[in-house]
Amino acid sequence: MFLAYTIAGLLTLFVYSFLYKDNPFYRLAEHLVVGVSLGFGFVYSFQQIFIPFCWNPLMEGHYDVLIPALIGLMWWPRFIPKWAWLSRYPIALTMGFFSGFSIPNTIQASILVQVQHTMLNFAGTSPYGGSQALYIFNQIVIFIGVFSVLIYFYFSKPHKGALGHISKIGIWYLMIGFGATFGFTVMGRISLLIGRLQFIITDWLQIVH
């Protein structure tokens, strides 16, 4: 286990060495991780996608899987200029189907549900508990927020007069949102940093038990 921890610990220090400046140790770690993740991704996809969804059905006599396999092979002439146009077929199939596939799902999940939850419903109760007055207040806060942010992103008319005032409120909401996201991201990164330092001090070097 010490060997494994030593490798992981040294690689951790290699990456942190970038804080001083770009150096050969950092570059080594950088190229290693690209190679490992690419190789890992390929082997794992082979086992998790190709074998169960292509190879096994083919062995069981479901020859219909040859259709996507053959269309999939059409990706590969991409590097041969004369035949590169063949790769347009799998691209077109993927783009077309998933563009269509995403339309009803986007309308449902990202528009209808979001609008529904933004609508003021003073008769409802908070799923998180708390007083009814606070629930109504929060609903008003969310409604004003969504409305003003949408107005801020409405560029068809100049933001003057009432439109300007509402879009100003939208900017404040956006600033709160960006600030909160920033704070959340910083704390996530800090916790990762603490995790790495804990690994070095406790698991690898065993300075603290």
Add this chain to the structure above:
Amino acid sequence: MKTTIPLIIVLVGGIIGIIFQFIPHEFVQTINDEILNYFRVLSFFALPLGIVSILMVHTGKIRRKAQHWQYSIILILTIFFMIVTGFVFGTDRFDPRLANYGWNTIFMFMFQQVQIPIESTMFSLLAFYISTAAYRAFRARSKEATILLVASLIVMLGQVSVGQMIPIIGDYIPVISNWIMSNPNMAAKRGILLGVALGMLGTSLKIILGIERAYLGRA
């Protein structure tokens, strides 16, 4: 042949993609699931394309003896090492021959002792850089920057126990932090999400109708 047929495929595929979402009949949903499985197979065949692309870039660097070309050799060797060890020794978490010792297979060893530490360290590096970015962004020079600063400070303090140690307001910090996250923050995110969703719908329609063709490339 080179442009018209792909555009017809996009149109037909798009219409099928939409229609299948509106027909809950078991037969249609079975076909829908089958098509999604087909796309899994299709996506797998795109993966070697990425690997060949990166191999071409790095063999080119080695041939030209470009700056830092030596690292390209390491990258190429690592890709092949992972592929060979994955296929030869398997991808199980533990090597069955060495199970009593709790040893990983070489493939998983590389994943756990090389990929995970490097990736998480790279993400944690951002903690340092984000601090300098914060210094620049948080100089409260305007009302908007002050709002950003206050919101992020409250959220940061709400996540750690130090925040609760602040006299008088300490007890309220996590409560205010949660309130910010689930109300004004959510309102802002929802507004952005609605805009993104409308943009996605527009782009999807443009693709299906053949107005947007950039994805076909110059091939």
